[in-house]
Amino acid sequence: MKKMLVIIIITTTVFFDKVNEIDFKKPILYYRHFKVYTMKTKYANMKTLYVIKLQLEKQKEVQEIIDLPSFKITFYDLGIESCGKSRSNPGYGRTATGLSLVGRSIQNIRIISVDPRVVPLHSKVKLIFKKQFNFLSGVYLAEDIGGAIKGNHFDLYLGESASREASDYGVQYAKVKIIS
Numbered sequence: 001m002k003k004m005l006v007i008i009i010i011t012t013t014v015f016f017d018k019v020n021e022i023d024f025k026k027p028i029l030y031y032r033h034f035k036v037y038t039m040k041t042k043y044a045n046m047k048t049l050y051v052i053k054l055q056l057e058k059q060k061e062v063q064e065i066i067d068l069p070s071f072k073i074t075f076y077d078l079g080i081e082s083c084g085k086s087r088s089n090p091g092y093g094r095t096a097t098g099l100s101l102v103g104r105s106i107q108n109i110r111i112i113s114v115d116p117r118v119v120p121l122h123s124k125v126k127l128i129f130k131k132q133f134n135f136l137s138g139v140y141l142a143e144d145i146g147g148a149i150k151g152n153h154f155d156l157y158l159g160e161s162a163s164r165e166a167s168d169y170g171v172q173y174a175k176v177k178i179i180s
Helices: 059-067 131-136 163-169
Strands: 007-009 019-022 029-031 034-041 049-054 070-077 111-113 124-129 138-144 153-159 172-178
Touching (some): 070 124, 124 131, 124 153
Antiparallel strands (some): 111 153
């Protein structure tokens, strides 16, 4: 894994050509992803410097997120406008895999409709939304298909009677990672 090094010097009294060594083995302070180290110099009369080294242990994960494809995300509920089935229809609330969504909401089941040519049914898919819709980020199960779901497009199930939320959320885009 590549590690990026960002150094911020917290003093201006030492010149870089007089730096002897930076002791990156013994941090003197930890703060989130930052570690503070001492920098030793040739001259004893110079101040000890404090250096902040940015530890990007998560750099690989961040780069992976940047490299992930972005999918169009729409939202649906079990209403006739979304699914085209009334409550009297025997297929009402059933996904393509046979899972019943009746009485369930996004709080207790996370389901997406997919194009099975792009994402196989029964796959676990991680969706990463932008800030405003970050509360929807998480792992979803690809358990449904839809007539309008083609290519890099998912339909995210919000709940049995969530037509207002579905229309309020409109069309969003999310980074997608197929987990399994």
